[in-house]
Amino acid sequence: MAEQADTLRRTPLSRDRVLSAAVALADEAGIESLSMRNLAQDLGVVPMALYKHVANKDELLDGMIDMVVGEIDPPVPDADWKHVVRGRILSARQVLRRHPWAPLAIESRNMATPAVLAYLDSMVATFRAGGFSVDLAHHVMHAMGSRILGFSQELFDASRRAGRSGTTDPDPPAAFPPEVAARFPHLAEIAVAASHDDASVVGQGCDDQFEFEFALDLLLDGIERLRQQGWTSSRRPR
């Protein structure tokens, strides 16, 4: 069966096929095992073949980012800016949960890709349509920071435990070993509280989704308050 005509033996490779394979590889083996060589092997091709479709590895990463950002739901038409923004950001979060390598990849690029810019632009548009001044919209975008793309960038993030994701290793739910807990009593205290009041959740300490929405709503509520009172930037004295 393999000796069918050479032309049949595989579909002929294309930028999209390369990018999709790269995303799939990063999703299931971790970003650190995404090498041009591994990727080529997955595609049944010699490494240099990839360079006919992407300029280099950086451009490959940019393409991957554009691909995942493209998965974010478009804004729903709605009168209330807050619901639009909130829904969109939660959608972005869902997307990034499918691609755990993406936050770091996005942050490590030194300029935003076109799809990211388009996403940010439409987010600004939503604020503007919701009655925000240019000024306030600007600061609000900064304030949301990377949260606007759905990642809260935790300092210790269970999902980032190891490069290799996918293969959900069970891993003990214990917050952290006792000798560490002793050295950091306040951290231990909140960790313990978190882990016994939602034992329902998967197994790890805290409910990431809850934490994300908590922070998001804290920001959105504060922002709404500023909007209502017609906040305008009174630059600090310098």
Place this chain on the structure above:
Amino acid sequence: MAEQADTLRRTPLSRDRVLSAAVALADEAGIESLSMRNLAQDLGVVPMALYKHVANKDELLDGMIDMVVGEIDPPVPDADWKHVVRGRILSARQVLRRHPWAPLAIESRNMATPAVLAYLDSMVATFRAGGFSVDLAHHVMHAMGSRILGFSQELFDASRRAGRSGTTDPDPPAAFPPEVAARFPHLAEIAVAASHDDASVVGQGCDDQFEFEFALDLLLDGIERLRQQGWTSSRRPR
């Protein structure tokens, strides 16, 4: 002169000397040019010599992170949690501005280092001392996210423009080229507004420090409101 006794030709290397040299190298040449080989060369030593002082490159990075986190000011004794937190975070921000590679390095480590944990622990302690419930303190820590360490993690951050920092390249202050502006009109709008209302600032579009404090105060004010009203987690129905 070089043929002085061998023992004099250089101070004998140590973990601290290695870490300091690594931080200096990353500061001035960018994190991407921090290789064991470059670092060794800076120290006038052969690459493998470093491994007598750090286990491997990951541990080197951890050590560097601990070193910069150690530069953050200790909490000032003060009755008002908000001032303590605010001051500490702004201090952290100053530190990270001296070490632009640090945010990415911190985020890319998969577990927090001891110095980071100690910093977080003392931050929790401040909240607790300020009258926060364990529960609220926990969520608040999540909400602050990486901002608690002084970085707002901008999506397009001028300071991250290129790996090579230090050599402040002048670079045109123009927000972005006109054909890009046309495709992203709302981004262009806020960029233009920002760049002409504080032309005093260095040269780039916006006043990072202002944006950082804007977001920080938005969060702190929201948090203070929750604290005053004795907020307690009423978990969403699941």
Place this chain on the structure above:
DNA sequence: AGCGTAGGTGTACGCCGTACACCCGTCAAG
């Protein structure tokens, strides 16, 4: 005097990204 050990050295391996020359199948023009 002898020796263990801390710390610097040299060599080598396997991985990485990618430059460059090549080659081969398809298809349009003659």
Place this chain on the structure above:
DNA sequence: CTTGACGGGTGTACGGCGTACACCTACGCT
């Protein structure tokens, strides 16, 4: 039907990376 350009996959090779492993050397003990 020939030809020749060209899009796209191939092979080889280079320089850089992290680091395993064997070595050597000089110092401080006893």
